[in-house]
Amino acid sequence: MPARHLLRDKDRKFRILFRANPQPMWVFDPQTLELLEANAAACALYGYSADEFRKLTLADIQGEEDARRFTSVLNGKASAWRHRTKSGRAIDVEIAVHRIQFGGKRVQLAVLMDITGRTQLEDQLRQAQKMEAVGMLAGGVAHDFNNLLTIITGYSQLILNSLGPHDPNRHSVEQIMKAGESAAALTRQLLSFSRRQVLQPKVIDLNGLVSRLSAMLRRLIGEDIDLRLELRPELGRVSADPGQLEQVIMNLVVNAREAMPQGGTLTVETANSYLDETYAAQHMQVKPGPYVLLAVSDNGAGMDAATQARLFEPFFTTKVVGKGTGLGLSTVFGIVKQSGGSVEVYSALGQGTSVKVYLPRLDQPVAMESGTAQKTAVCGTETILVVEDDEMVRSLVRETLERVGYQVLDVADPMAARGLSESHPGAIHLLIADVVMPRLSGPALAQELIGRRPALKVLYISGYTDSAVVNSGLLEREVAFLQKPFTPAALAEKVREVLEGDGKTKHAGE
Numbered sequence: 001m002p003a004r005h006l007l008r009d010k011d012r013k014f015r016i017l018f019r020a021n022p023q024p025m026w027v028f029d030p031q032t033l034e035l036l037e038a039n040a041a042a043c044a045l046y047g048y049s050a051d052e053f054r055k056l057t058l059a060d061i062q063g064e065e066d067a068r069r070f071t072s073v074l075n076g077k078a079s080a081w082r083h084r085t086k087s088g089r090a091i092d093v094e095i096a097v098h099r100i101q102f103g104g105k106r107v108q109l110a111v112l113m114d115i116t117g118r119t120q121l122e123d124q125l126r127q128a129q130k131m132e133a134v135g136m137l138a139g140g141v142a143h144d145f146n147n148l149l150t151i152i153t154g155y156s157q158l159i160l161n162s163l164g165p166h167d168p169n170r171h172s173v174e175q176i177m178k179a180g181e182s183a184a185a186l187t188r189q190l191l192s193f194s195r196r197q198v199l200q201p202k203v204i205d206l207n208g209l210v211s212r213l214s215a216m217l218r219r220l221i222g223e224d225i226d227l228r229l230e231l232r233p234e235l236g237r238v239s240a241d242p243g244q245l246e247q248v249i250m251n252l253v254v255n256a257r258e259a260m261p262q263g264g265t266l267t268v269e270t271a272n273s274y275l276d277e278t279y280a281a282q283h284m285q286v287k288p289g290p291y292v293l294l295a296v297s298d299n300g301a302g303m304d305a306a307t308q309a310r311l312f313e314p315f316f317t318t319k320v321v322g323k324g325t326g327l328g329l330s331t332v333f334g335i336v337k338q339s340g341g342s343v344e345v346y347s348a349l350g351q352g353t354s355v356k357v358y359l360p361r362l363d364q365p366v367a368m369e370s371g372t373a374q375k376t377a378v379c380g381t382e383t384i385l386v387v388e389d390d391e392m393v394r395s396l397v398r399e400t401l402e403r404v405g406y407q408v409l410d411v412a413d414p415m416a417a418r419g420l421s422e423s424h425p426g427a428i429h430l431l432i433a434d435v436v437m438p439r440l441s442g443p444a445l446a447q448e449l450i451g452r453r454p455a456l457k458v459l460y461i462s463g464y465t466d467s468a469v470v471n472s473g474l475l476e477r478e479v480a481f482l483q484k485p486f487t488p489a490a491l492a493e494k495v496r497e498v499l500e501g502d503g504k505t506k507h508a509g510e
């Protein structure tokens with residue numbers, strides 16, 4: 001074959017390989033950075049027609065500086081770049097460049113791979129790992145603090161009870177109590193961030209919850225902000241802790257208010273929503289399925305990308321000292337995650353922000369609201385078995401209960417409790433046990449003891465259940481539960497309530 005034919009044939013083959021190739025490719029001139037040709041796959045990726053492509057330079061799709069760097073860095077080796085499509089969307093591409101002859105010129109052929117989805121998932125994974133690590137730390141510290149705070153506030157309360165009304169030490173002890181209570185509030189926030197709080201979920205109608213809160217929300221945001229509720233009818237139910245969900249709404253509303261110092265519109269919206277496979281594929285922590293959406297939107301200051309990347313971190317705040325704690329969104333994050341949901345933030349500087357909370361949708365009817373809890377007397381003479389491995393918490397519980405008349409048996413670990421239950425000749429009316437204990441969990445111990453003593457009632461105490469306990473559903477809805485730190489008064493009241501109940505007690509705070 002004559003040389004000319006050979007060339008033309010090669011050229012023709014190249015065109016076929018190039019044009020019809022499913023891999024996006026373009027050809028550019030390394031001197032002028034002009035784009036000379038793009039194949040159909042590249043046109044589809046960038047949104048430009050082939051003609052439009054030929055009028056562009058590299059700088060148009062990846063910025064002046066990157067374009068210069070691009071030609072010097074690349075030589076057959078693949079590297080990753082961020083490009084802009086015609087519509088302005090950012091895409092991540094991996095590019096390998098090869099020197100070729102094209103139309104008689106020495107040019108470069110770029111072969112691309114769209115890795116936008118991959119880099120997004122990598123970002124999400126990094127983000128999730130970061131939150132996990134921070135959560136572990138925060139949760140660990142908060143858990144130990146809870147035990148200490150139970151002791152500090154508990155003993156302060158006992159001292160206070162023994163002081164006369166005009167005792168000179170009264171004020172000092174009250175200050176200790178107050179500091180202990182603020183510290184307890186802080187650790188509660190950290191526990192909810194780290195998803196180690198004990199949630200007491202109920203079946204909830206979110207529309208009802210928002211409506212009941214609305215008067216309070218209006219007061220919270222003041223007169224310059226217009227509060228709009230858009231509550232879709234026939235909203236599905238969700239399973240969540242109502243108190244915690246109120247906290248979520250409040251935190252989001254407060255943030256929205258603070259983003260609109262000159263006033264604006266704040267919208268709280270609910271809707272049924274379905275997150276499909278495609279959405280789940282792009283959001284690594286979301287399972288596809290039916291959800292209920294709760295969205296809180298404002299048309300305030302908005303956030304830049306740097307803020308958006310960090311806003312769920314505990315203690316991350318852009319507000320002045322004394323105004324922001326940086327715990328609002330981290331608490332929201334923890335509560336929503338622990339309830340099996342997910343949170344998404346859409347925001348643009350100067351435009352406003354929309355925070356979307358998705359909670360798994362149930363198809364159950366709303367449970368009957370429990371009747372009004374009666375105030376009960378706090379004294380008693382029954383026998384109570386206390387199992388708690390923390391020595392100081394255990395003594396506090398014993399002292400508190402003995403002061404109000406109970407017989408108290410106490411042991412440090414569940415194995416000893418088993419033995420004591422066997423050997424104790426008289427009745428044992430109530431078991432008070434930590435949920436998470438070494439060797440045998442509170443619920444497992446309770447089950448064993450109830451086998452021998454069917455009338456035994458049970459009250460759990462805990463700072464948290466770790467995620468394994470929560471996930472395994474160890475604590476069911478109908479158990480009596482007291483969260484650390486608790487005050488002696490709350491303990492005494494709860495004990496009375498459990499002893500007088502039918503075993504299915506209502507939870508505190510409902």
Ligand SMILES: Nc1ncnc2c1ncn2[C@@H]1O[C@H](COP(=O)(O)OP(=O)(O)O)[C@@H](O)[C@H]1O
Binds near residue numbers: 298302303311318
């Ligand atoms: N609706 C919003 N509009 C603008 N920025 C927000 C909004 N919500 C949260 N942010 C940003 O996220 C940061 C963290 O929020 P948050 O965790 O509630 O802590 P705090 O409100 O105490 O600063 C805020 O400091 C702010 O920069």
Ligand SMILES: [Mg+2]
Binds near residue numbers: 251328
């Ligand atoms: Mg806040």
